Amino acid sequence: MSRLVVVSNRVPAPKPGGASAGGLAVALSGAMEARGGVWFGWSGDTAPHDAPEPEEARLIVKDKVTYALVDLTERDLEDYYSGFSNRMLWPLFHYRMDLTGFTRVTLGGYYRVNKLFSKLLRKMVEPDDIVWVHDYHLVPLAADLRAAGLKNRMGFYLHIPFPPPDILTVLPNHADIVRGLAAYDVIGFQTPYDVENFETYLRREKLGRRLSGHRFVVHGRAVTVMALPVGIExxxxxxxxxxxxxxxxxxxxxxxxxxxxxxxxxxxxxxxxxxxxxxxxxxxxxxxxxxxxxxxxxxxxxxxxxxxxxxxxxxxxxxxxxxxxxxxxxxxxxxxxxxxxxxxxxxxxxxxxxxxxxxxxxxxxxxxxxxxxxxxxxxxxxxxxxxxxxxxxxxxxxxxxxxxxxxxxxxxxxxxxxxxxxxxxxxxxxxxxxxxxxxxxxHDVAWWCDSFLKALEQPANDGAEVRPIKKAAG
Structure with a gap:
C-alpha cells in the first residue's frame, strides 16, 4: 500500500491538551495511519518579513504520521494568504466579483509560496507515494512538483465552489489556474454543478474536453474529474x-x-x-x-x-x-x-x-x-x-x-x-x-476519503487517446 502525502494550507499538528480534531482531519489522519504518511503545510506561525527562506520543514512525528510544518514570513502571509487566496480566489469562487482584489504583487506571492512548498515537499516525497493536495490556496503545487521531475500520482480536492466561466474569467490568470489543475491526475469537486462549470469552461476556452465517464483531457493531459461531496463522522x-x-x-x-x-x-x-x-x-x-x-x-x-x-x-x-x-x-x-x-x-x-x-x-x-x-x-x-x-x-x-x-x-x-x-x-x-x-x-467522511483515494490509485493509463489541445489566445 502506497504512503499518503497530504498537503493543505494549514496542518492540524497534534498539541498536548489541544482540542480534538474535526472529522476531515480525523479521516485523513486515519488514512495516513493505515498507510504511513506525511501531512505538509503552513504551521500557522509567522517569521519576520526579512527572515531567510526555510531549507527544511519542521517535523512532528506521531505514530505513523509525520506532520511537516512550514513557517511563513509576514510578507508571504500578506501576499499569498490574505492577498491572492482570500481577497481574489475566495470571493470570486463564491460569486462575489465586487469584493475581488487582484494585484500582480499578491499573485506573485501566491506562486512564490507554492514554489516554496514544492521545494521543501519534494525532498520528502518517495517514488511510490500518492500526493493529495487540498483547496484553492495550492492549485499550482502539482505543476511545480512535475517540473521538478516527480511522476507520482497526485490528486486535488476543491472544498469551495467552482464558478461558471463568466465568473471565473474575471480572474486575469484564469487560464494559468486551470493549467495548474491539469497537472493533477484526479480533481475532486463537491457537486455535479461544479463539474458542469469546469466542463463548460474547458469547452468555451477550447482548453479541453470530456473523454468518457469521469475522464477529461485538459491542456493535452488526461485527468479524472469527479463530484465527491465531503461528509462528516x-x-x-x-x-x-x-x-x-x-x-x-x-x-x-x-x-x-x-x-x-x-x-x-x-x-x-x-x-x-x-x-x-x-x-x-x-x-x-x-x-x-x-x-x-x-x-x-x-x-x-x-x-x-x-x-x-x-x-x-x-x-x-x-x-x-x-x-x-x-x-x-x-x-x-x-x-x-x-x-x-x-x-x-x-x-x-x-x-x-x-x-x-x-x-x-x-x-x-x-x-x-x-x-x-x-x-x-x-x-x-x-x-x-x-x-x-x-x-x-x-x-x-x-x-x-x-x-x-x-x-x-x-x-x-x-x-x-x-x-x-x-x-x-x-x-x-x-x-x-x-x-x-x-x-x-x-456517505460519511470515511466514504469520501476512501472514494477519492480509490480513484487516485487507479492506473494512469486507461487506454484513452489524448490529443494535444491548442492553447487559447490570451
Whole structure:
C-alpha cells in the first residue's frame, strides 16, 4: 500500500491538551495511519518579513504520521494568504466579483509560496507515494512538483465552489489556474454543478474536453474529474449529540428557553454565509407570524473570522448592529428574540445545541458544501427531529432532499419557510430526517476519503487517446 502525502494550507499538528480534531482531519489522519504518511503545510506561525527562506520543514512525528510544518514570513502571509487566496480566489469562487482584489504583487506571492512548498515537499516525497493536495490556496503545487521531475500520482480536492466561466474569467490568470489543475491526475469537486462549470469552461476556452465517464483531457493531459461531496463522522457525531444532553452549557441553554422553540444558526463570520439576510428573514417572520412572538428564540453562533481584513471587520459590526436593532424592536422584558454569540462553542456543546433546536438555519449565499447542515441532521432525536432549512446555494442541497430548500435572497420566502418548519407535524419531520440521515450515514467522511483515494490509485493509463489541445489566445 502506497504512503499518503497530504498537503493543505494549514496542518492540524497534534498539541498536548489541544482540542480534538474535526472529522476531515480525523479521516485523513486515519488514512495516513493505515498507510504511513506525511501531512505538509503552513504551521500557522509567522517569521519576520526579512527572515531567510526555510531549507527544511519542521517535523512532528506521531505514530505513523509525520506532520511537516512550514513557517511563513509576514510578507508571504500578506501576499499569498490574505492577498491572492482570500481577497481574489475566495470571493470570486463564491460569486462575489465586487469584493475581488487582484494585484500582480499578491499573485506573485501566491506562486512564490507554492514554489516554496514544492521545494521543501519534494525532498520528502518517495517514488511510490500518492500526493493529495487540498483547496484553492495550492492549485499550482502539482505543476511545480512535475517540473521538478516527480511522476507520482497526485490528486486535488476543491472544498469551495467552482464558478461558471463568466465568473471565473474575471480572474486575469484564469487560464494559468486551470493549467495548474491539469497537472493533477484526479480533481475532486463537491457537486455535479461544479463539474458542469469546469466542463463548460474547458469547452468555451477550447482548453479541453470530456473523454468518457469521469475522464477529461485538459491542456493535452488526461485527468479524472469527479463530484465527491465531503461528509462528516455521522455516527460518531450522533453519539456526541446524544451524550451532550448532559452537558452543563446545553442544560443551561435548555432551561433558559422556558419552553420556547429554539432556532439555531452556526456560521463562521463570512460574507458568503448570508447571516445578515438570515437575520432580516427572522425579523420578517416575527412581523408576519405574530403568533410566534415570545414562543421561539433564534440563537446565532458566529465566531470571528479574518478580522484583520477590512471587509470582515465591517461585516462584524454590521451583523452585530442588525441583531441589536431586531432585538430592540421586538424584545419583551422576559424575551430576547435573537441571541448573538460572537465566539466559538466547543464541539460537544454544539452538538447538544443542535439536538435542542426545532429548526436549523443553514442559508449561505454560496457554499461549497456546508457541513453544519450535516451536523444538524446527525444530531437530531430520531423520535422527535428538528427541521433543516437549507439554502439552494449550498452544496449540501444536492444531497439533503429532506430539507426545506430556500432562496436566502428572498427574505419573505425564507421567513415563510421558518414558519413552516416550526409548524411541521412530527410524521413529516421524521420522514424528512430519516432520508437525510441515511444519506449522510452512507456517505460519511470515511466514504469520501476512501472514494477519492480509490480513484487516485487507479492506473494512469486507461487506454484513452489524448490529443494535444491548442492553447487559447490570451
Amino acid at each position: 455521522t455516527e460518531a457525531f450522533a453519539k456526541t449529540a446524544q451524550a451532550s444532553e448532559k452537558n452543563a452549557l446545553v442544560r443551561r441553554a435548555e432551561e433558559s428557553l422556558v419552553g420556547r422553540s429554539l432556532i439555531i444558526g452556526v456560521d463562521r463570520l463570512d460574507y458568503s454565509k448570508g447571516i445578515a439576510e438570515r437575520i432580516q428573514a427572522f425579523e420578517s417572520f416575527l412581523t408576519l407570524d405574530t403568533e410566534w412572538r415570545n414562543r421561539c428564540t433564534y440563537l446565532q453562533i458566529t465566531p470571528k473570522s479574518r478580522s484583520d481584513v477590512a471587509e470582515y471587520a465591517q461585516m462584524e459590526r454590521e451583523v452585530a448592529e442588525l441583531a441589536g436593532r431586531v432585538n430592540g424592536a421586538h424584545a419583551d422584558l422576559d424575551w430576547t428574540p435573537i441571541r448573538y454569540v460572537n465566539r466559538a462553542i466547543g464541539r460537544n456543546a454544539l452538538a447538544g445545541l443542535y439536538r435542542l433546536a426545532r429548526v436549523g438555519l443553514v442559508t449561505p449565499l454560496r457554499d461549497g458544501m456546508n457541513l453544519v447542515a450535516k451536523e444538524f441532521v446527525a444530531s437530531q432525536k430520531p423520535k422527535d427531529p428538528g427541521v433543516l432549512l437549507l439554502s439552494r446555494f449550498a452544496g449540501a442541497a444536492h444531497e439533503l432532499d429532506g430539507a426545506l430548500i430556500t432562496n436566502p435572497y428572498d427574505i419573505d420566502g425564507t421567513a415563510g419557510a421558518i414558519a413552516r418548519a416550526l409548524e411541521m407535524p412530527l410524521d413529516e419531520r421524521a420522514d424528512r430526517w430519516t432520508r437525510m440521515y441515511e444519506r449522510i450515514r452512507n
